[in-house]
Amino acid sequence: MAEPEGPSGLTGPADSVTTRNGRGMAAFMARHRRPTRFLRRPSVALPLLWLVLVMVGAAFAPLISPHDPNVQDLLHPDAGPGTRHLLGTDDLGRDVASRLIYGARLSMQVPFETVSIALAIALVIGLIAGFWQGWIDYVLMRVTDAGLAFPPLVLALAVVAILGSSANDVALAIAAVIAPGFARFIRGQALAVKQESFIEASSAIGSAPLRIMVTRILPNVMTGLIVQIAIALGGTLLAESGLAFLGLGPPPPASSWGSMLREAYDNSLLTHPWSLVPSGVAIALTVLAFNTLGDAIRDNLTTTNTTAKPSVPARARNRRGLTMVSRPQVPVAPAAPGAPALLEVRDLTIEFDGEHGPLRITDRVSFDVRPGRMVGLVGESGCGKTVSSLAILRLLPTPPARIVGGSIRFEGRDLLDADFAEMRHIRGCGISMVFQDPLASLNPALTVGSQLVEAVRLHEKVSRKAGRDRALRLLESVHIPDPGRRLSAYPHQLSGGMRQRVMIAMALACYPKLLIADEPTTALDVTVQAQIVELLLELRETDDLAVLFVTHDLALISELSDEIVVMYAGQVVEQAPTADLFSRPAHPYTAALLAAQPGVRSPGPSALLAGHVPPAGHHPDGCRFHPRCPYREEACQIGSMELSDVGPSRSSRCRRHGELDLSGLGEPPAVLHHADLAGQRDEP
Amino acid sequence: MVRLVLLRLLSVVPVLLVASSAVFLLLALVPGDPAVTLAGGADATPQAVAHVRSQLHLNDPLIVQYGRWLGHAAIGNLGNSLETGQSVARQISERFPVTLGLVIAAALVGLLVGVPLGIASGVRPGRTVDAGARFFSTLGLAVPGFWLAIILVSVFAVHWRIFPSSGYTGISTSFVGWLKCITLPAVTLGLLVAATLARQLRAAVVDALDTPYVRTAWAKGGTRRSVLFRHALKNAAMPVVTVFGIQLGFLLGSAVIVEQIFSIPGLGSYMLGGITAHDLPVVQGVAIVFVVFQMFTSLLVDISYTWLNPKVRVA
Amino acid sequence: MNHDAPDRPVAELRGVSCHFKVRIPGGRRGTVHALDDIDLVLTEGRTLGLVGESGSGKSTLARVLLRLLRPDRGQVLLASQDITETKGSALRQLRRHMQLVFQDPYSSFDPLATIESSIGEAISVHRELSRSGRAQRATELLDQVRLPSAFAHRRPREMSGGQLQRAAIARALATEPELLALDEPLSSLDIATQVQIVDLLHELQERLGIAYLFISHDLNLVRTLSHRTAVMYLGRIVEEGPVEQIYRDPGHPYTQALLSASPSLDPASRRRRIVLQGDIPSPVEPPTGCRFRTRCPLVTAICAEQEPPPVPVGGATVRCHHL
Numbered sequence A: 001m002a003e004p005e006g007p008s009g010l011t012g013p014a015d016s017v018t019t020r021n022g023r024g025m026a027a028f029m030a031r032h033r034r035p036t037r038f039l040r041r042p043s044v045a046l047p048l049l050w051l052v053l054v055m056v057g058a059a060f061a062p063l064i065s066p067h068d069p070n071v072q073d074l075l076h077p078d079a080g081p082g083t084r085h086l087l088g089t090d091d092l093g094r095d096v097a098s099r100l101i102y103g104a105r106l107s108m109q110v111p112f113e114t115v116s117i118a119l120a121i122a123l124v125i126g127l128i129a130g131f132w133q134g135w136i137d138y139v140l141m142r143v144t145d146a147g148l149a150f151p152p153l154v155l156a157l158a159v160v161a162i163l164g165s166s167a168n169d170v171a172l173a174i175a176a177v178i179a180p181g182f183a184r185f186i187r188g189q190a191l192a193v194k195q196e197s198f199i200e201a202s203s204a205i206g207s208a209p210l211r212i213m214v215t216r217i218l219p220n221v222m223t224g225l226i227v228q229i230a231i232a233l234g235g236t237l238l239a240e241s242g243l244a245f246l247g248l249g250p251p252p253p254a255s256s257w258g259s260m261l262r263e264a265y266d267n268s269l270l271t272h273p274w275s276l277v278p279s280g281v282a283i284a285l286t287v288l289a290f291n292t293l294g295d296a297i298r299d300n301l302t303t304t305n306t307t308a309k310p311s312v313p314a315r316a317r318n319r320r321g322l323t324m325v326s327r328p329q330v331p332v333a334p335a336a337p338g339a340p341a342l343l344e345v346r347d348l349t350i351e352f353d354g355e356h357g358p359l360r361i362t363d364r365v366s367f368d369v370r371p372g373r374m375v376g377l378v379g380e381s382g383c384g385k386t387v388s389s390l391a392i393l394r395l396l397p398t399p400p401a402r403i404v405g406g407s408i409r410f411e412g413r414d415l416l417d418a419d420f421a422e423m424r425h426i427r428g429c430g431i432s433m434v435f436q437d438p439l440a441s442l443n444p445a446l447t448v449g450s451q452l453v454e455a456v457r458l459h460e461k462v463s464r465k466a467g468r469d470r471a472l473r474l475l476e477s478v479h480i481p482d483p484g485r486r487l488s489a490y491p492h493q494l495s496g497g498m499r500q501r502v503m504i505a506m507a508l509a510c511y512p513k514l515l516i517a518d519e520p521t522t523a524l525d526v527t528v529q530a531q532i533v534e535l536l537l538e539l540r541e542t543d544d545l546a547v548l549f550v551t552h553d554l555a556l557i558s559e560l561s562d563e564i565v566v567m568y569a570g571q572v573v574e575q576a577p578t579a580d581l582f583s584r585p586a587h588p589y590t591a592a593l594l595a596a597q598p599g600v601r602s603p604g605p606s607a608l609l610a611g612h613v614p615p616a617g618h619h620p621d622g623c624r625f626h627p628r629c630p631y632r633e634e635a636c637q638i639g640s641m642e643l644s645d646v647g648p649s650r651s652s653r654c655r656r657h658g659e660l661d662l663s664g665l666g667e668p669p670a671v672l673h674h675a676d677l678a679g680q681r682d683e684p
Numbered sequence B: 001m002v003r004l005v006l007l008r009l010l011s012v013v014p015v016l017l018v019a020s021s022a023v024f025l026l027l028a029l030v031p032g033d034p035a036v037t038l039a040g041g042a043d044a045t046p047q048a049v050a051h052v053r054s055q056l057h058l059n060d061p062l063i064v065q066y067g068r069w070l071g072h073a074a075i076g077n078l079g080n081s082l083e084t085g086q087s088v089a090r091q092i093s094e095r096f097p098v099t100l101g102l103v104i105a106a107a108l109v110g111l112l113v114g115v116p117l118g119i120a121s122g123v124r125p126g127r128t129v130d131a132g133a134r135f136f137s138t139l140g141l142a143v144p145g146f147w148l149a150i151i152l153v154s155v156f157a158v159h160w161r162i163f164p165s166s167g168y169t170g171i172s173t174s175f176v177g178w179l180k181c182i183t184l185p186a187v188t189l190g191l192l193v194a195a196t197l198a199r200q201l202r203a204a205v206v207d208a209l210d211t212p213y214v215r216t217a218w219a220k221g222g223t224r225r226s227v228l229f230r231h232a233l234k235n236a237a238m239p240v241v242t243v244f245g246i247q248l249g250f251l252l253g254s255a256v257i258v259e260q261i262f263s264i265p266g267l268g269s270y271m272l273g274g275i276t277a278h279d280l281p282v283v284q285g286v287a288i289v290f291v292v293f294q295m296f297t298s299l300l301v302d303i304s305y306t307w308l309n310p311k312v313r314v315a
Numbered sequence C: 001m002n003h004d005a006p007d008r009p010v011a012e013l014r015g016v017s018c019h020f021k022v023r024i025p026g027g028r029r030g031t032v033h034a035l036d037d038i039d040l041v042l043t044e045g046r047t048l049g050l051v052g053e054s055g056s057g058k059s060t061l062a063r064v065l066l067r068l069l070r071p072d073r074g075q076v077l078l079a080s081q082d083i084t085e086t087k088g089s090a091l092r093q094l095r096r097h098m099q100l101v102f103q104d105p106y107s108s109f110d111p112l113a114t115i116e117s118s119i120g121e122a123i124s125v126h127r128e129l130s131r132s133g134r135a136q137r138a139t140e141l142l143d144q145v146r147l148p149s150a151f152a153h154r155r156p157r158e159m160s161g162g163q164l165q166r167a168a169i170a171r172a173l174a175t176e177p178e179l180l181a182l183d184e185p186l187s188s189l190d191i192a193t194q195v196q197i198v199d200l201l202h203e204l205q206e207r208l209g210i211a212y213l214f215i216s217h218d219l220n221l222v223r224t225l226s227h228r229t230a231v232m233y234l235g236r237i238v239e240e241g242p243v244e245q246i247y248r249d250p251g252h253p254y255t256q257a258l259l260s261a262s263p264s265l266d267p268a269s270r271r272r273r274i275v276l277q278g279d280i281p282s283p284v285e286p287p288t289g290c291r292f293r294t295r296c297p298l299v300t301a302i303c304a305e306q307e308p309p310p311v312p313v314g315g316a317t318v319r320c321h322h323l
């Protein structure tokens, strides 16, 4: 990118095609603006406000509190709230409001101190045990077992007997009680995170264990641990009152909310129930604040894009399993000439939440898939193939994704109007999908067999046994060796290609009418790939299966597909029957793509080899391909380009499709040897 | 798995050794003298105290006292209570089932309330259900047990007279009677567990629902139920199971207050009496039960890990 | 390429076997023979292409070579030093010299970390840099693999498959390794980006003399990129030799079948396909003798009895009884 990025001011190649300068700076600023956006959420601002208020009150207690917290007014004990004593008085006639304010000192200090001490110990034990496992884990966890089982009373009494009963000692005593639980929790989470592939990747890099623990395992453990921390903070507020019951609280004149609650309970529960309210409410509000804040921080850690500016109102979000649609008006689909398409995608526009508001990832994508046809979807990496495919089944998560325009008609029904129940029947039976990343897309906790059987049984009432037989046959049909054994294997025990074939088998489980296959054969060797292709072709013959085949392998798709859709930078730039597309590409991008094919003798360096594709949100005006297009003209750089028909069942998004003759570029080569490339090398 | 269990069994004795010596040491540090209590309280004559002392061998060095206890414990004799002279083993065998029943009942309450609550809020984070569940859990966490007990008693025992306010009926005597007298204590204890489980489960469900394999489950045509229960929950369960295991241990330890309030003759009150009276055999005996119980639950938790996450192997 | 350093071995596998214990239905335990008796040499400034049937053990081989797995038998050598038993910090010191691009890019990135943080981790293993220095180097690396700098602040979830694959390559290059294993590194990239990355890999090899282990199913790509090629079938290397010789004159029947099945834009080449009969046998109970015999068109009695020894043919080694 030709833009200063952050403080370094690094510039990219001169011919690069970015639009606005200084975007890097803007991104830099945005990263530093992120906290403000986070802080402005009510679920963060309100609890934070309360905690700050309490802390400020505690710090400036002598200035704020209306009375001396320890002066007894024995004439007015147990008074209700009034003008003289805002929150009334306790059984000794001390002003409750003032005691509350002073009490905040201990009540804020003890929990934070306790949890910090406990965390410090537990993190060391838990991370070490979870990371190294083996005998270290064994020894540490047995010690933790003993710690967990240790009678808290004995511990607390002993700590106080040794040290005393100041706030610090109380904190230490409670910390000793909760630390083993923390340690066990951290260890449990660390055990699971340790098994993730990215930890293996980190150790393959050569990162030191300490670094892996701190930068990789800890944050992933944190997402669960925050909840425990929030609970412990609140719990400590109360534990203190439990200790006070044993005579272990801070010595009498000093107050804390816990001890106030205790005193009120002991002295005036039945006679003056009001006395429980002030301290009780203060504790409850604080616990609520800890929990709410904990949830907000946690959710923010894990949400996809923390810098994103949410464009969807909170109420409408999180429709699990169904992408949200908010299109201005439902377009009336023109009746397509000829045979009705099985799938008609029209003007599909998808937005993602970005730093500066919505980012348009795909722009008015249109294509058709007819029954029994195989359509290839090709295009540059990152141009929106996966996003478009996921949108068809409405599988993009909201937030961050939203479908903001267009229609997706499947057998005449607009899927963007469908509700969950309808969508559920279409998924798997009508349209099924093979995902690009098979390892992540298979459930790590379930065997391959149970995932396959489920796919069958979700749509058909068959017995478990029959489901298993079908699963076995499915695995056979995708040529997985030893299918009987593989049924009981977990995804991580399979090779990359086998996982991919399991995904394919799962997608075919219920005889779908349309299969969306997102790079389904990348991990397959050519012989297995041929077998899978054979299988798809066979299903096309027997079941009239239509396939939308996302791929980068033009050679494969040229053999396989009837039609090809070419995408570039979030738009469809060309759709054409396969043979036509290869012999007479109508868009310069298609032509360049064909010319870049290995073994194709191209008439000079391909246009595609210059420059980057700009990321979504930074596409140039006019034709999006124009900065790299050898045929661009002045007029290509302004306005917006529309997809137009350029022949029978062909369309292209090029102004000059009529004038240009791009046919020479894409012609299949006579020999498929990389003569020129191979020639450069010296053979040993 | 067999290996896992065997390895754990191997560690029981050393862990007990460590735990009991720690209990012994710490208890020695706690102020109080059993001899004074036994001789008749604060105004006992020094002679009487000295007599009791020598009778109970309390003049021996600490290490000798511990060694003696250990020697007896090794052959299965947990000794007699200093205070009452009753066999500790007998007392424990009578009281442990009572507390275990209470713990299990409380754990059930925790699961029955906490799990649905956690799931409901995890499925729709940020929505009303989530806020409501958070509010409820906050109450569960912010209301002290002693207070909750009083509220429950005054409503259900005093006002409506559905449950007895205190007392205990053995489960073998009358199941219904047991159920009646265990309900309020179990709810008192269980709500805290429920609150904790709900919080943790919410987090885990939010994360699990956001994974690519859950997307696959939707793509298969999964119903909301199948996606949630088959796919998300199994992966979300690990931290929750961990927390549940820890909570079980805490329940056993924190049954003290509830047992006191509802006058249930369980281990907690036995332990409390032992501590205040400095009754070493009693405290040690109960501590052993606690440790074994904890080791058993953590074994179960570890076994569940290998089922919940097939990649995890625990030693 | 590097003319003056002829064939200095960077890494070597000697008689390596790697087995996995698995449970098979019926409660019994079986052993997956993922790798058996593998000999392989990677030389400086050279690329070894590794092709073979899916599930034949290529990824496992890469993980053994980088000592992410310990072989059950045999030796792993890095720069003539036996590292089979090396552990802990000694092994960690060596890791910066050897890197791996994992087959599943999505899973190999920390879902909570930005790409910059993941790449920064690799940079800091290699050299001490300030935070901003790391960020700048990360941007440079991303630029090398044709990713705009904006991607530095993204998390894996926000990237497409091909973008992540390139980020994975950038991360592996960060330590400037001498040995780089690439497991299907370009499978999700369009052809233009592939060419760019291939150029980058060539250029780095030229300049730094990196040895690549290039695992791919794209036979054209392997041909373009590698100097020697090894072909795997069911945990064994059945043929290994100079790339042109193997492509022009494959010795092993499996290699012949594999090469003939490669799809192409050229309709003429589509007809000469050798279609293998039957399915791949189970790696739990691999066939006796030659492992390919159950599907081999040339099979005879000897194939079941004896394991074919490695036979030198030209510059290549072939394990077949029928040469």
Ligand SMILES: Nc1ncnc2c1ncn2[C@@H]1O[C@H](COP(=O)(O)OP(=O)(O)OP(=O)(O)O)[C@@H](O)[C@H]1O
Binding pocket: A304, A305, A352, A353, A361, A379, A380, A381, A382, A383, A384, A385, A386, A387, A388, A400, A436, A615, A616, C157, C158, C159, C160, C161, C162, C163, C188, C189, C190
């Ligand atoms: N959550 C997200 N937030 C922001 N941008 C995203 C998000 N998910 C995807 N993108 C962007 O959307 C664009 C399209 O992604 P998509 O996965 O559809 O690409 P693709 O065509 O499938 O590419 P590939 O061939 O590399 O898989 C990419 O530039 C990607 O960076």
Ligand SMILES: Nc1ncnc2c1ncn2[C@@H]1O[C@H](COP(=O)(O)OP(=O)(O)OP(=O)(O)O)[C@@H](O)[C@H]1O
Binding pocket: A492, A493, A494, A495, A496, A497, A498, A523, A524, A525, C020, C021, C022, C032, C033, C034, C053, C054, C055, C056, C057, C058, C059, C060, C061, C103, C283
């Ligand atoms: N953790 C494991 N447990 C059990 N078996 C395993 C494990 N990892 C790999 N295998 C088995 O080892 C064999 C080789 O797997 P590997 O991943 O090395 O194959 P591959 O050649 O990389 O295949 P692909 O091209 O499909 O990625 C396979 O049969 C696989 O099932």
Ligand SMILES: [Mg+2]
Binding pocket: A385, A386, A387, A436, A518, C160, C161, C162
């Ligand atoms: Mg994709």
Ligand SMILES: [Mg+2]
Binding pocket: A495, A496, A497, C058, C059, C060, C103, C183
């Ligand atoms: Mg592999």
